[in-house]
Each structure stands twice: as structure tokens, then as C-alpha cells.
Amino acid sequence: xxxxxxxxxxxxxxxxxxxxxxxxxxxxxxxxxxxxxxxxxxxxxxxxxxxxxxxxxxxxxxxxxxxxxxxxxxxxxxxxxxxxxxxxxxxxxxxxxxxxxxxxxxxxxxxxxxxxxxxxxxxxxxxxxxxxxxxxxxxxxxxxxxxxxxxxxxxxxxxxxxxxxxxxxxxxxxxxxxxxxxxxxxxxxxxxxxxxxxxxxxxxxxxxxxxxxxxxxxxxxxxxxxxxxxxxxxxxxxxxxxxxxxxxxxxxxxxxxxxxxxxxxxxxxxxxxxxxxxxxxxxxxxxxxxxxxxxxxxxxxxxxxxxxxxxxxxxxxxxxxxxxxxxxxxxxxxxxxxxxxxxxxxxxxxxxxxxxxxxxxxxxxxxxxxxxxxxxxxxxxxxxxxxxxxxxxxxxxxxxxxxxxxxxxxxxxxxxxxxxxxx
RNA sequence: GGAGAGGUGUCUGAGUGGUCGAAAGAGCACGCCUGGAAAGUGUGUAUACGUCAAAAGCGUAUCGAGGGUUCGAAUCCCUCCCUCUCCGCCA
Numbered sequence: 001x002x003x004x005x006x007x008x009x010x011x012x013x014x015x016x017x018x019x020x021x022x023x024x025x026x027x028x029x030x031x032x033x034x035x036x037x038x039x040x041x042x043x044x045x046x047x048x049x050x051x052x053x054x055x056x057x058x059x060x061x062x063x064x065x066x067x068x069x070x071x072x073x074x075x076x077x078x079x080x081x082x083x084x085x086x087x088x089x090x091x092x093x094x095x096x097x098x099x100x101x102x103x104x105x106x107x108x109x110x111x112x113x114x115x116x117x118x119x120x121x122x123x124x125x126x127x128x129x130x131x132x133x134x135x136x137x138x139x140x141x142x143x144x145x146x147x148x149x150x151x152x153x154x155x156x157x158x159x160x161x162x163x164x165x166x167x168x169x170x171x172x173x174x175x176x177x178x179x180x181x182x183x184x185x186x187x188x189x190x191x192x193x194x195x196x197x198x199x200x201x202x203x204x205x206x207x208x209x210x211x212x213x214x215x216x217x218x219x220x221x222x223x224x225x226x227x228x229x230x231x232x233x234x235x236x237x238x239x240x241x242x243x244x245x246x247x248x249x250x251x252x253x254x255x256x257x258x259x260x261x262x263x264x265x266x267x268x269x270x271x272x273x274x275x276x277x278x279x280x281x282x283x284x285x286x287x288x289x290x291x292x293x294x295x296x297x298x299x300x301x302x303x304x305x306x307x308x309x310x311x312x313x314x315x316x317x318x319x320x321x322x323x324x325x326x327x328x329x330x331x332x333x334x335x336x337x338x339x340x341x342x343x344x345x346x347x348x349x350x351x352x353x354x355x356x357x358x359x360x361x362x363x364x365x366x367x368x369x370x371x372x373x374x375x376x377x378x379x380x381x382x383x384x385x386x387x388x389x390x391x392x393x394x395x396x397x398x399x400x401x402x403x404x405x406x407x408x409x410x411x412x413x414x415x416x417x418x419x420x421x422x423x
Numbered sequence: 424g425g426a427g428a429g430g431u432g433u434c435u436g437a438g439u440g441g442u443c444g445a446a447a448g449a450g451c452a453c454g455c456c457u458g459g460a461a462a463g464u465g466u467g468u469a470u471a472c473g474u475c476a477a478a479a480g481c482g483u484a485u486c487g488a489g490g491g492u493u494c495g496a497a498u499c500c501c502u503c504c505c506u507c508u509c510c511g512c513c514a
Contacts, residue, residue, distance in 0.1 A: 039472095040474095044474075046483075046484095047484085048482075051483070057493095057494050057495040058441075058442085064494095065441080073494095082494090377470080
């Protein structure tokens with residue numbers, strides 16, 4: 001979330017930036033500033049009243065010790081007003097703070113100055129396109145048919161045991177999943193990321209910390225009996241490792257990677273475009289998360305983007321990089337690059353990675369700080385990116401590499417799969 | 424799930440109503456000492472909010488969380504959360 005002090009000092013700029021995300025609620029910003037005013041005022045009054053009451057209590061203590069009983073009793077009788085006032089003021093302060101909190105989380109992160117204006121995916125800026133789009137013969141099959149033909153993925157079985165969007169991977173299909181996960185993790189390790197394995201369910205505080213709660217509540221599976229959410233991405237548990245943490249300057253940058261299944265309800269998205277592996281309720285993903293010094297975060301973002309692109313190149317996939325426009329960006333991001341691979345049989349781009357800089361938006365919620373060169377605490381910047389999400393990579397690999405003899409496994413993966421062909 | 428114990432600062436750990444943001448030790452930082460290091464020694468070492476242009480300073484809050492008793496709570500009472508031990512169950 002944004003910091004009220006920043007909003008107060010940079011109101012015009014904040015409004016201007018928010019407009020890029022098509023967020024035009026001037027009143028909300030004004031309300032926040034007004035709330036903050038009354039918060040300060042109330043706190044001021046509460047503090048000075050408390051100070052008086054504390055001083056009186058101290059004096060009473062001294063009187064008791066020195067045997068001035070009568071004087072102590074007299075002073076005691078005067079404390080009632082303070083008590084009452086303190087109670088009222090702290091209740092007021094509480095209410096104000098709650099309201100402030102409720103409202104400030106309604107503001108999305110401010111987009112970086114390079115974020116293009118726009119309302120939908122149409123307005124995203126294509127930063128670069130790389131690789132040759134493969135040209136397939138006329139009888140080429142989409143991945144869901146290939147998956148059936150070679151007995152790699154069984155969607156119906158998944159429906160039987162769970163429901164739509166929970167595929168069952170079998171034989172070489174299962175091995176391909178495992179191979180990709182290992183490959184991605186190894187590459188991350190080579191790039192200096194520390195591997196972690198994490199809980200797949202998180203509590204409410206974690207969901208709040210990374211920004212899934214309260215607004216994206218409906219996107220997560222909720223285990224009501226224990227008040228836990230199934231993670232929609234490893235970003236949530238990994239980033240929350242650093243909730244309420246003050247890092248030393250030399251501990252930055254923190255670089256973690258983790259493989260987890262991801263669970264998404266995807267309520268309301270059905271239709272032809274979600275066929276096969278295109279959109280699932282459960283899928284596998286390797287995630288990168290960094291906690292960095294604010295001065296470095298945009299450089300780091302480029303580095304993460306380069307890392308993801310390296311993976312796509314090694315897999316021999318044609319891809320493009322998009323800079324998301326204000327309207328298509330996530331609520332919490334300041335700048336996001338999406339990577340899309342070209343799915344040759346479906347003749348469309350599939351999003352396989354999203355790399356974002358959140359600046360202090362998450363760290364402010366997380367209370368994730370570091371001690372800067374002056375020895376003061378300062379909010380760190382957080383970033384994350386998929387490297388990579390498996391299903392659409394698998395879809396693209398199957399489709400783009402199909403031949404008369406079967407599906408050719410990219411060379412780089414063969415040490416992991418231990419087979420060269422799916423046939 | 425049943426019974427019991429307990430949650431204090433970076434850590435260990437003292438503290439059962441006032442002088443406690445909190446002893447002591449360790450760690451860490453800086454200085455002295457040393458040819459250098461160790462040892463020794465001295466000083467410092469929480470966070471947030473408010474006040475201030477800012478810093479210093481000052482004020483307030485925080486000893487798992489929330490509420491209560493009291494002039495005054497780390498300390499007493501209530502609720503919740505968590506951890507540990509034993510029993511039960513179990514990959």
C-alpha cells in the first residue's frame with residue numbers, strides 16, 4: 001500500500017500516476033489526507049493527556065513511598081477525568097486508524113513513469129520479439145489433442161477425481177513436468193537464487209502482505225475450517241518470509257526461488273481460450289523473488305526479465321516481451337513485463353511469465369525494511385517473476401515441436417527427461 | 424483430540440503492582456590496548472507514531488494479540504493465538 005505521508009506531500013503527482021492506471025478517485029485521496037490530519041490531531045491530544053496521567057501516577061507513587069497518604073488520595077481522585085479522556089481518545093484514534101487502513105488499501109500502486117497509458121491488453125507495448133515463429137503443416141494439432149494422442153495428460157481423469165482445470169499428467173507427460181521444474185530451478189540457482197520449499201497454504205496475514213487480500217479474495221481457494229488460503233503463487237509464501245523483518249544493508253539483495261503448485265479459482269473465465277492447458281485451477285510454477293535496495297530495483301527488474309528470456313531462448317521458443325499498460329497491470333505492481341510464447345497450433349501468444357517491480361507497495365504492507373547507510377530503517381523494494389509457469393510452456397513445446405515422428409524434446413531438457421522424443 | 428508447562432529485546436535469561444523500554448550475560452558496532460590478532464577494557468546497541476524544515480531533544484505506545492482491574496500492569500483477571508512436554512492417532 002502507499003504511504004499516507006507520501007500522498008500528502010505529492011498529491012498532484014499521485015493523482016496523475018493513478019490516472020495512468022485509470023484510477024480517478026480524487027475524493028478518496030482527499031479523504032485519506034483528511035483522515036490522516038485527524039489521526040495526527042487525535043494522537044497529539046491522546047499523547048499529552050497520557051503524559052499528564054503518567055506524571056500524576058508517578059507522583060502518587062512517590063507520595064505513597066514517602067507516606068504522604070492524604071495527598072496521594074487527593075491526587076487519585078483527580079485522575080478520573082484523564083482516564084475518561086484517554087479512553088475516549090484512544091477509541092477515536094482506533095476508529096480513525098481503521099478507517100484509514102480500510103481506505104488506503106483501496107489505492108493501487110503508482111505505475112512507473114515508463115508505463116504506457118491504456119485500458120486493456122490491446123494497449124500493452126511490445127518491447128521486443130525474439131525467435132522464429134514456427135510454421136506448422138496444415139494437419140498440425142493443438143496441444144490438447146497431442147496430449148491425448150501421446151497419452152501425456154488426461155483432463156477427464158482430473159475431472160473425475162477433482163474437477164475441471166485439474167489435469168492428470170501421465171508417463172512422459174509427468175516426466176516432462178518434473179524435468180521442466182528441475183531445469184528452471186537449476187537455472188535459477190546458477191543465477192544466484194537460493195532455493196526454498198514452502199507451505200502451500202497461507203494465513204490471512206500473508207495474503208494481506210503481498211496484496212492478495214482483501215481485494216482478490218475470490219481468486220483464492222479458502223480452507224474455512226482452518227482459515228487458510230491455498231497459494232495462488234509462490235510469491236505469497238516466499239515474499240512473506242520477510243514480513244516484519246529488518247534486513248542489514250549487506251543482506252541485500254535477497255534472491256529466492258521456489259517451485260510450488262499454484263491454485264487459482266479463476267471464477268468466471270471459461271470458454272474456447274481456456275481449453276487444454278491454457279488456463280487451469282492447479283498448475284506448477286517456479287518463481288523468483290528478490291528483496292532489493294530501492295536504488296537497484298529497476299536494474300534488477302531488467303535482470304529478471306533477461307533471466308526469463310534466457311530460459312525461453314534455451315528452450316528454443318519464439319517469444320515476445322510486453323510492457324503492460326496501466327489498465328492491464330496488476331493492482332500492486334509499479335512496472336510489469338509479460339513474456340508470451342508463440343503457440344503455433346493455436347496461432348496465438350500465451351503468457352508464460354510476468355515479472356514485476358512492486359517498489360515499496362508490498363514492503364509497506366509487510367513491514368519489510370532494511371537498515372540504510374545512515375543506520376535508519378527504510379522500506380525495501382520487492383520484485384518477483386515466474387520462471388516459469390509450466391502449462392503454457394508445455395502447450396507451446398508440444399505444439400511447436402510436433403513432427404511426423406513425434407514430439408522433439410529440446411536438447412537442453414534431454415538430460416532431465418532422459419528421452420529425446422515423445423512418440 | 425486429552426492433560427500439563429510456557430510465550431520478555433538479535434539470542435540466553437532475570438523480573439509477581441510504582442523508581443521497568445525492561446537486570447545480567449552473549450552477540451553486534453565503534454574506540455582504547457596490540458606489530459597484527461585474540462584476550463582485556465570503555466562506550467553504544469528495539470520499533471512505530473507524534474512534535475520539529477530536518478536532526479537533536481521531548482512526548483506516547485509496544486514484554487504473543489485483544490480486552491479488563493488499578494492513580495499506576497511485563498507482573499493480577501478474562502478471551503484468543505502460538506510453542507513445548509506427555510498421552511492418543513498417524514505419513
